[in-house]
Each structure stands twice: as structure tokens, then as C-alpha cells.
Amino acid sequence: MAKASRTKKEEVKYELRLYIAGNTPKSVAALNNLKKYCEEHLKDQYKIEVIDLLVHPQLAEGDQILAIPTLVRKVPVPIRKIIGDLSNEEKVLVGLNIRPVKQ
């Protein structure tokens, strides 16, 4: 039981939320980049939630979203935000506080 919870905790170590506004090239690039980094460094430890503000504009206020695209690390706390198309891998990893897996 205890083990199970730990494994479950392990699974959702990173809760990431990506805010986009429609399918703009920047948003698409950001999502692709994010998926790539997560697969590489956080395999099975992450959850990505994509929120399209054009569909849910009321959600922008909650996470204090100004820039698009914005990646929010909800878990683990503290909340971190990374804005931009996430093209710089190093910066994203530092921003999310992820130790890169040595290849």
C-alpha cells in the first residue's frame, strides 16, 4: 500500500500545464519541445495539461498568464513559469529544475 502510493507519487512527480492560444506555430513548437524534453528526462513522471485560452479565457487569471505560450510547473511547488516556445532546452530544464539524464 505504502509502496503503491510511492509509485503513484513517482508517476506524477511533475504536473505541467501549458497555456496556448489557438494553434499558432509558437504553441505547436512549445508543445512539441515540451513533449520531447519530458520523454527524455522525465519518462513516466509527468503529466501535461494543455489549456487553450481561446476556449477557456477565464482560466488565464488563475495562473496569472500574460504571455503565450506559458508553461507552468504546478507540482512540485514552488510554481515556476517558463514563457516562450521552449526552444532552449537547457533553460527549460533549469527552469523546471530537472536534472538532465546523462546520455
Next chain:
Amino acid sequence: MPPIRKKQPPIKLLPKTLTGITGLDEITSGGLPAGRPTLICGAAGSGKTLFSLEFIVRGATEFGEPGVFMAFEEKADELTMNVASLGFDLNKLQKDKLVKIDHVHIDRSEIEETGEYDLDGLFIRLGYAIDSIGAKRVVLDTIENLFSGFDNQAILRAELRRLFGFLKEKGVTAIITGEKGDGSLTRQGLEEYVSDCVILLDHRVTNQISTRLLRIVKYRGSVHGTNEYPFLIDEEGISVLPVTSLLLESEISQDRLSSGIVSLDNMLGGKGFYRGSSILVSGTAGTGKTSLAASFANECCKKNERCIYFAFEESPKQIIRNMQSIGIDLKSHVDKGLLEMHASRPTLHGLEMHLVAIHKKIKKFKPRAVILDPITNLVTVGSVSEVKSMLIRLIDYLQAEQITVMFTALTLNTIINEQTDEGVSSLVDAWLLVRDIESNGERNRGMYIMKSRGMKHSNQVREFVITDEGLDLVDVYLGDSGVLIGSAREAQQLIEATGQVLRTHALTRKDIEIKRKRSVLESKIASLQEEFESVQDQLNKSYIEEDLKKEIMEKNRTEMIDKRHTKNSGNGKGK
């Protein structure tokens, strides 16, 4: 046939949105440009946030235009608390969907930038907020905070430009606030983007006294006041006053207003001052200026006209007590609500603020007469020229409103003619001068009218006496040794009275003498008459005797002739 002139379609003027801020709509002749962004800039603490918030609240409460307030600095509940003191209930307005406050939190430490981005998030948020309540007004306070949150200035600037375009597209009237920078209106050069209307707020401290000032730097497509206008933040929010009236075309009145002193009215052509005129009472300390002013106030209130009394030296209670001693009951007027007294030290705030405060109180109370006692103390908060310009504007305003104003001024200089009393003596319509006249070891008050426009007025110096029953003017005594006043006048009057008695006495004595002389003469005349009659008798007697003699002689002669005739009768008849 004359050509039929086609009716020209009216030129479409720039539509404007009333702000509801007292006075601002007059300066801008109708408010801020509708559907366009306006920049309000100023240093920290100059009132930008309050200004913009009042714009939103007034829009919601007075004009039925919902508004969005996007705060980049303060949190919503902080804002709500800050403006609660002004009587704005933001919580209720938010509940009623008239106002939406959106706090934008920017924390540099939380944000990492990688690659390209835009501010669509902000746009969507703003757009959502606008659409959710159907907002017509938007405030972005202070958008420059974005610059501290993002590194990429190029993106930010491009996005700001897009934002203002977005606001225009949305058709909302927006206010963007910006902190004043060195040598530019805003730190980040926002004026580049918002170029329709720029308002600069300033908070200046001179001689430890602060004055808030507002200036419209530019307003595209509209005439506007260009001066610096003082404004006041008080419990009712912001009030700006367009205090400089350039036109001298206020209505004038033929009405006359008693000064409360009958003898003074007599000096002023018998009727007193003109309504709506300005009166200056100047004099050295202790000459009764306040008493004169109180008497004027008393007279106004007696006629059921409202009067407002601004005291800069004494407290209202003190004035009421002091005036009681000379038989002027101001308290009853205060109780009836006809008289309002306001006391404040001149150093309470700057001159302009005083002016604004005076304006506000006059607008609220709507008096027919205003008293400022004394204006001299205002010099402590400004230079003479500033006081003058303030008083000019006050007089202009009061004249336009047909309110009579009485100033009192203390002259420190004994050479009164050289003293110009804060320079207002040329502006006022009537100038009364009360001065001390020292002679015979006592001090008396003399009063004269230096000028009184448009009416016959006495050129005489009158003695101004303050009695238990009020004020009065007494003719001074012009004696051999010059003007006599006070006890010297009374002494002279006594001397005159004594002389009068003595003269009457002497007169009666002389009358008796004359009588006597007359009787003596009359008796003399009588005896002479007697004498004359006896002489006449004498003469008459000899006259008769002579006549008699003549008659007898005649008779004798005829008898003689007759006798001779009888003797020689033949002689005569024989011829």
C-alpha cells in the same frame, strides 16, 4: 433665382467620454477621447491610481458604463481598501458586475524566458474581462510593470503597440498610467504608443507645502485648457478646478447690498456695495477689520441670504464670542444654517489647494456673500504674486457667480498708500481703509473709502467707533488745529457747548440794554415832540394874529374908502 444653399452635414467632432471627475470634464471640454487610450503619467504618489480608479467608479455609478481595472501593482483587496475611504465600495460594484478588478501578478523570479512568445495571454484576459461585464472603460495601472517582468524589450514594445490597437478595436475608453521618468513623460516611453491624450499629474512641494497639479500635455483633436490646474484629493475623490477664467464678461448687477453699517452705506452713495462686487478692507492690527466683516456677514444673514466666512486667523467660536461683545449675534445665523464658518491655518495646504477648497465649499453651500479674513496670512504659503493670481481667480469665479466677496487685509506698513495689500487693491471694486490715528496720547480709528467703483462715495475721513451696539461712523471734527477725533473731538464739542451757553447769556444782557436804550430814546422823542408842538403853536399863534391884523386893517381901509367916497360923490360919478 438665388442658389439654394445645401445644408452642410455637421462636422463630426471627436466623441468624448465624461470622466465624472469634478472639473476635469470642463478642462477637457467633455472628457477623455471616447474609444481611445489616454495616458496619465506622474511621479509616485501623484494620484494616478486614484485618478484612474475614480474614472472607473464614476463611469459605473454615474454613467452606467461598466469598467475593467487591471492592476499591475496593487492587489484587488488592497485597492478596495484604499478607496473605501473615498466612499467607493468596489466589492459591491464588482458584485453588481459594474466593475471588474483584475490583478496581474508579475514576479520576475517565477518566470523564465526561452524563445519566442507574445502577450496573447494578457489580451485574452483583458478581452475576457471586458466581455464578461460589457465594459466601456478600461484602466491599465501601471502597465510599465510589464517591463520589469520580461526581458525581451523588443517583443514587449511590439506587444504594447498591439495592445493599444486592441483596445481601440474593442472601442473602450482606456486609461494607461505610467510612472514619470527622467526627461520623459514615462519611464518606458509609453507616450510613443498612446498619443491621443496625455495628462500629467504632479505633486509639488514648495516651502514645505504640497500642491497637486494636473496638466493636459496633449489632446489630439480637441481644444483643452493648457494650464496647470491644481487638484485636490479629499473624502469625495478628486476635484480639479479650471480656475483661470480668461474672459471678463461676467454678468453685472445693479443690486445694492448694505454693509450693515448705516453710516457706511451713506458714505457709499447711500445704498452700500454692489452685489457681486469685491470689497477689500485693509488696515493695521486691531482696527476692526474683522468686526466690519462680521457686520457685513450679519447683515447678509439678516436678509436671509447665505454667507460663508473663511477665517485664517481665528477659530469660528472665537469670532462668534468676540462679535457677541459688540452686539453682533453670529451664532443664531450659524444655527439657522445661513452662515457657514470655516477656519483653517493658511499653512494647512498650498494656495491652490486653498482655492480649490474654497471653490468646493462655495459650490456646495451656494452663498450670496463670501468673506475671507484675512488674506494677508496667505502670503506665508506663497509669494505675493502667487497670492495675487489666486485672488484674481477667486474674484473672477465669484463675480461670475454673482457672489459678493469681502477680503480683509492687514497692512504692516504704516505708510498705507504705498502698501498694495497683496496687490489686490487694483482688482477690487471697493476699498475701505481703516487706520489708527494717534493723537493726544490716544489711539482712534479712522475710516475712509479709497475707492468704490461705479458709485458716488464720500471722500471724508470718518471716525470709526466700535460700541456695544455695533459699529458706527462719526463725522470727524475739523477744527482750527486740524482733524479732531476721539476725546479731542468730544472736548472740542464740550467747549463749543460752553461757548453756546455763554453766548446766549451775553445775548440776553444785550437785549435788556437795547430795551433800556430804546425807552430812553423813546421818552426823549416824546419830549421833543412836545417842544415841537409848542413851537408850532407859537408860530401858529403869530400867524393868526397877523391874519387878524391884516383883516382888521383891510376892513378899516375899506371903511375909510367908503367914507371918502360919500364925501366926494360927484367926483367919481361925473366921469
